[in-house]
Amino acid sequence: MTTIQKLARWKQADEGWFRDLDNACFPKDSSFLNDEDYRWWVLYEGRTPVAYAGLKVVAWNGDQSRIKRVKFTRCGVLPEHRGKGYQQRLIRRRLAWCRRAGVSRVETYTSLDNAVSGSNLLRAGFTRRKKGDWYTYRLELQ
Numbered sequence: 001m002t003t004i005q006k007l008a009r010w011k012q013a014d015e016g017w018f019r020d021l022d023n024a025c026f027p028k029d030s031s032f033l034n035d036e037d038y039r040w041w042v043l044y045e046g047r048t049p050v051a052y053a054g055l056k057v058v059a060w061n062g063d064q065s066r067i068k069r070v071k072f073t074r075c076g077v078l079p080e081h082r083g084k085g086y087q088q089r090l091i092r093r094r095l096a097w098c099r100r101a102g103v104s105r106v107e108t109y110t111s112l113d114n115a116v117s118g119s120n121l122l123r124a125g126f127t128r129r130k131k132g133d134w135y136t137y138r139l140e141l142q
């Protein structure tokens with residue numbers, strides 16, 4: 001059985017098990033970032049974490065009562081668990097959270113060669129533009 005859980009505290013993403021998951025998904029990339037503006041979700045098969053994804057709050061409305069804009073940050077799926085729709089589920093889960101939180105715009109980016117993430121984001125309703133060596137994506141929620 002698979003479940004997706006949101007980490008209750010952003011700090012949990014600095015714990016060893018989470019960093020091990022990140023390193024296994026992105027073995028060549030040590031640019032993992034985390035601070036209080038991040039929110040994280042983990043997908044479990046049973047009790048085993050096999051995928052994760054995050055977002056970063058980048059703008060609040062004037063009185064900080066509602067989040068205005070977020071950026072989806074990295075999404076990683078362990079190599080042996082790819083192709084099972086987990087990234088798609090993590091996109092949908094984060095968007096559901098954004099809608100509940102009143103977020104008005106979601107942005108993200110991918111490298112030009114990341115066809116899987118690209119098609120998953122387009123399928124979720126994002127629009128895409130090419131910007132130099134990257135694709136940028138945007139989804140207006142309300």
Ligand SMILES: CC(C)(COP(=O)(O)OP(=O)(O)OC[C@H]1O[C@@H](n2cnc3c(N)ncnc32)[C@H](O)[C@@H]1OP(=O)(O)O)[C@@H](O)C(=O)NCCC(=O)NCCS
Nearest residue numbers: 025074075076077082083084085086087088115116117119
């Ligand atoms: C990119 C990544 C997150 C995708 O996760 P995933 O859980 O395997 O992706 P999903 O299973 O949700 O999506 C697979 C879909 O992409 C499609 N797909 C696979 N290869 C594709 C390709 N070359 N071109 C377009 N679509 C492709 C599949 O057909 C599938 O769609 P379907 O459900 O209609 O069959 C995962 O491969 C990964 O962790 N890669 C390393 C880290 C990374 O690059 N992260 C993203 C950048 S932040």
